[in-house]
Amino acid sequence: MEAVRIPALERDFALDVFNALHVMEMKPAFAGTTAGHDEDEIFKIAKGMLDTPDTPYRDYVQAEQARERLKDGYAEYFQRYDALLTPVLPILAHKHGATEFVINGQTVPATYIQGATVPLNVTGLPGLSMRFGTSGDGLPIGVQVIAGRLAESTVLHLAAQLEAVSPVRDLHPTL
Template sequence: MLLTPVLPVPAHRHGITELVVNGEVVDLTYLQGATVPLNVTGLPGLSMRFGTSREGLPINVQLVGSWQEEIKLLYAASVLEGISPVRSLHPSV
């Protein structure tokens, strides 16, 4: 089981046209670096909120499991959710 970031930066506002990282404009495909390997390999994975940026936007983590170990993945996610500092936050609708 692996625990990885979902994005290489905290969440951004919806609809941005460019992303600035450390003062440099980067291509928006930069955001896909942590999730593409799962799409290519077919490994089971899930993402969940585990923090909040200074701007109040979610920071997610990604759990990656081994082939055909979805049950272990879901169990690990439930344990992680139980200790998450943001587990009681809910969006206003």
């Protein structure tokens, strides 16, 4: 195992790309689904989507171009490697409902911590996250397994290998 870089992720912040694309692609569905409902019946995320201004067409086109650069960046990586392991979050598990976090001395919104998982949403690559450890406070620590396009079997095989050696493999929910 070695530390690697995917330069495309440094050029294009996948969360910004996702947000630009998501608004234009999903807002009409949110509007249709919530039509005729009272505001107090609409979930917070749907309200947020409906209140978000439309992505200007120029920004949407730039986000599509960024999506292609991200896909190309991952494709280049997967020409050399079979899989990529990343943390699921850049921080340990947190309390439900937190709206911001301090990471490396910088306060960031809660959506920022999706930075490791959102690139899969943008690129369509196969991946999964799984619990692989426990923090000193007893909270789960996750690892994400990612593979190249159409390599779901690689993800599942590697996840099975990780599960076999995971220190939490025998933990089960209490009833």
